[in-house]
Amino acid sequence: MKVLFTILLISVNTLLFAQGYSLPTLPYSYTSYEPYVDAQTMEIHHSKHHQAYVTNLNKAIAGTKLEALSMNQLLMDISFRSDAIRNNAGGHYNHSLFWEILVPKEKQTTVIQASFESAINAQYGSMDSLKKALTQAASTRFGSGWAWLIVTSDKKLMVTSTGNQDNPIMDVSKDRGIPILGIDVWEHAYYLKYQNKRGDYLSGIFNLIDWGIVSDKYTKALTDPLLNEIQNNNWMALKDFHKVMAQTFHPCEEGNFVPLRTRSGELLAKAILLSASKPPVIKDKPSVHKALENLEEQCEKIHELVGKNAKDEVLLKEMTKAHELFHQVEELCHD
Numbered sequence: 001m002k003v004l005f006t007i008l009l010i011s012v013n014t015l016l017f018a019q020g021y022s023l024p025t026l027p028y029s030y031t032s033y034e035p036y037v038d039a040q041t042m043e044i045h046h047s048k049h050h051q052a053y054v055t056n057l058n059k060a061i062a063g064t065k066l067e068a069l070s071m072n073q074l075l076m077d078i079s080f081r082s083d084a085i086r087n088n089a090g091g092h093y094n095h096s097l098f099w100e101i102l103v104p105k106e107k108q109t110t111v112i113q114a115s116f117e118s119a120i121n122a123q124y125g126s127m128d129s130l131k132k133a134l135t136q137a138a139s140t141r142f143g144s145g146w147a148w149l150i151v152t153s154d155k156k157l158m159v160t161s162t163g164n165q166d167n168p169i170m171d172v173s174k175d176r177g178i179p180i181l182g183i184d185v186w187e188h189a190y191y192l193k194y195q196n197k198r199g200d201y202l203s204g205i206f207n208l209i210d211w212g213i214v215s216d217k218y219t220k221a222l223t224d225p226l227l228n229e230i231q232n233n234n235w236m237a238l239k240d241f242h243k244v245m246a247q248t249f250h251p252c253e254e255g256n257f258v259p260l261r262t263r264s265g266e267l268l269a270k271a272i273l274l275s276a277s278k279p280p281v282i283k284d285k286p287s288v289h290k291a292l293e294n295l296e297e298q299c300e301k302i303h304e305l306v307g308k309n310a311k312d313e314v315l316l317k318e319m320t321k322a323h324e325l326f327h328q329v330e331e332l333c334h335d
Contacts, residue, residue: 020058020067023051024096028180029099032104036204038193046099049188053091053165060084072226075169076233078242086172091276097182101217102208109212115222116215123157127211133159134183135202144186149214150177151221153231169230171239179218181209237277238329241270245326249319257312258320264299264306271299283329291328298322 026046028038060082061067066074074081074089081089103109103171117127124130130149137159138147145163152158153176160168160175168176183205190201221227244267248260260267275292302318 006132016172020061021054021071021092023054024099026099028104028107032107033102033208036207036244037102037190038287041188041192042194045184045189046095049274050091050095053088053095056084057088057092059160061296070167070252072229074227075167077239078166078170079172079239086170087165088169090170093169094165094167094182094184097179098184101210101213102205103210106205108210109186111212111214113219114216116218119157119218124159130157130159131206134181134256135199138183138185138202139199141185147183147185148179149181150175151218151227152177153227153234155222155227157218160228169226171233171236176234178221178224178226178230179213180221211249232280234248235277235283238279239273241267241274242326244270245323249323250317252312252319255312259317260302260315261306264303268299268303283291288329291325295322295325298325 023046026042030042030046033042041325061074066081066085071089071093074085075093078086078089120127120130124133134147134149138161138235141147141163145161146165146167147161148159150158150160150168156315158177160173162168162170162173166173166183168179170176183202185202187196187200190198194201194204229280232294244263248263248267251257251259275296279288298318298321302315302322305315305318
């Protein structure tokens with residue numbers, strides 16, 4: 001009976017794990033991308049590298065409440081996640097987009113929507129100039145990373161780049177928005193064919209980019225609620241405060257007051273910086289500013305109590321008040 005129960009438990013766990021992220025199937029054979037990317041590189045890149053990101057991401061979130069979050073939610077608050085989640089969620093998202101826009105030349109869409117063409121001309125003057133900007137971003141990215149074409153929160157096109165497997169949805173990125181085109185400049189994307197000649201790889205990869213697909217992604221991005229979410233999420237002073245709040249308040253709930261007693265000054269400093277920062281437009285209102293002032297005063301009170309070696313129960317009571325004030329500003333707790 002015990003053996004049967006163990007087998008059943010393993011089967012259930014396997015089923016639950018299988019419901020996580022999965023490797024997308026390429027719409028074309030590995031040989032279809034030649035001569036610009038060789039079949040061996042495509043096979044290794046897709047079935048080995050991308051599969052590893054998927055496998056490791058599923059392992060990293062298994063059994064945690066992060067399993068219930070969407071990919072966008074994982075990425076937007078990536079500064080709160082582990083390095084394993086940051087690297088593997090980014091790797092999965094980035095490569096999935098890459099495969100979507102790479103199409104063998106004879107199968108590419110020829111229709112580029114007028115709105116996308118107008119946006120390109122307004123921002124870069126011409127398609128050729130846009131390609132030069134992307135090439136510049138990709139060729140000057142030191143080490144491994146990505147070059148991107150994104151739609152920003154003010155609905156403009158922007159060329160940018162990120163290191164490793166970061167992307168512009170992440171709150172660690174300087175330039176944020178919805179990616180509609182990504183170019184992989186990790187060496188595993190081109191080394192077998194091009195060795196260290198990244199420029200030759202970039203010249204070749206443009207022959208595989210389907211601008212019709214990119215055009216469609218641009219149109220969808222303009223009305224995607226994610227743009228507003230990124231704008232609201234892009235309040236780094238709030239995130240910096242929240243990190244210290246989480247690292248001091250939650251241990252207090254569990255009876256551990258050492259983090260608070262050693263970092264109350266840091267908590268106050270972050271509260272002062274937060275109160276002085278400019279909120280996103282949607283949060284820039286009197287009620288929010290008042291809550292920030294109250295939060296700063298509460299953190300100052302807590303710091304003074306720590307200096308007076310107040311009892312644990314007093315500190316917990318005052319930290320709970322600070323936590324409630326924080327939630328008046330930001331309803332979501334990232335823990």
